[in-house]
Amino acid sequence: MxxxxxxxxxxxxxxxxxxxxxxxxxxxxxxxxxxxxxxxxxxxxxxxxxxxxxxxxxxxxxxxxxxxxxxxxxxxxxxxxxxxxxxxxxxxxxxxxxxxxxxxxxxxxxxxxxxxxxxxxxxxxxAPNAPQLLGEIPDRAGIAAAFGLSEAEIGFDGHAPVVASAGLPFAFVPVASAAALDAIAPDFSRFGAAFPLERPAVFLYTRETVDPAHHVHVRVFVPGLGAHEDPATGSAACAFAAVAARFERPEDGEHTIVIEQGFAMGRPSQIALTMRIASGALVETSVGGxxxxxxxxxxxx
The missing domain is CATH 3.10.310.10 (Diaminopimelate Epimerase; Chain A, domain 1)
Known part of the structure; x- marks a missing residue:
């Protein structure tokens, strides 16, 4: 063959x-x-x-x-x-x-x-499925232990850990600074207890970016999907639209978020996430690159 x-x-x-x-x-x-x-x-x-x-x-x-x-x-x-x-x-x-x-x-x-x-x-x-929030993740101590963070480094400006999906569920963890995100030490043996997912996949994000023209700096870990860290994750970016809509509450219209990922791996990536908001609700999501x-x-x- x-x-x-x-x-x-x-x-x-x-x-x-x-x-x-x-x-x-x-x-x-x-x-x-x-x-x-x-x-x-x-x-x-x-x-x-x-x-x-x-x-x-x-x-x-x-x-x-x-x-x-x-x-x-x-x-x-x-x-x-x-x-x-x-x-x-x-x-x-x-x-x-x-x-x-x-x-x-x-x-x-x-x-x-x-x-x-x-x-x-x-x-x-x-996005073939509308991004949806599936619930909160209350165990900040478990999340902190899974990544070598302090509990104080989890969350910013009202953002809190949640699960969201646009076809594949991911845990979304806001991290207070780029320095904390760069210094994380994942312990995959703790993922099962920390994250309520059949196949753990975790999207950590901060507003502090490498390129000031970008909006979100991200690291994604997917041991439950057959890999460890991922340099660019479009399915997670789709689901992140639900997270951004929930915590940022954007006004009606079209909004584009440029996500940078893969920098810690030496494989810089840029994902363009576009959200359309109508009557305060997320009505369409697209991802490009x-x-x-x-x-x-x-x-x-």
Missing amino acids: RLAYHLLDVFTDQPLAGNPLAVVPDAEGLDPALMQAIAREFNLSETVFVVPPRDPVHTAALRIFTPALELPFAGHPTIGAACLIAQLRAPDMIGRQPLRLVLEEPVGPVVCEVVRVQGALRASFV ACVRIGEGVLVF
Whole structure:
């Protein structure tokens, strides 16, 4: 068997930054067990397999695997796959106008748009599920122990630890300063007790950013999803819209939050989170970012 694959860096316009991704663009007929084995071989946070859509009016269907399990939805695989599909199938159209794709994922159809901006490919998608707050996390002592923080370093300006989801649930932990966030020491053995999630995934954030043009500095840990720290997490960014809407109470209109992530890993990433607020409620969420193709090859086995 010979399978072509492509390697991309997502949520960056620079090679060897952002979140790396492997995409197998012609995966029709592959058994899910083989997909899982290939994802384990690549050993990236996610590998995407592109297969024909169930609904012929859609562009394609995606199967997304971490090294350990299949996911119903993930952000950087959606952005990367959308950019690659557009580049392979309609390279001339991208330069003339935004290209709309509908990608089927287990969570549902995901509407994407791909454009070329100053030579770089960028994609965005509308969150397939409305971001929702699922509850508070009252055990600040447990959170502090899980990250080597003091309880006083958890929270700022009314922000408190919560669980939110836009298809995948994450715990969101506000941290008072960038210095505290940079100095955390995660103890994954404590995650199960500290966070009320079947598969622990934690998004820690502070307002103190590396780039003053950005709005939120983030570190994300996903041991429950088959990885440790993640350099860019689009699905968590989607869910963060519910957190921002709850604690910031933005006025009606469209708001964009630029999230910086991956700096502690040497893989700086930028995620654009756009929220539309109407009558005080979050009515639409989209996530976007750039993508760079850095390699390709053939699997032979």
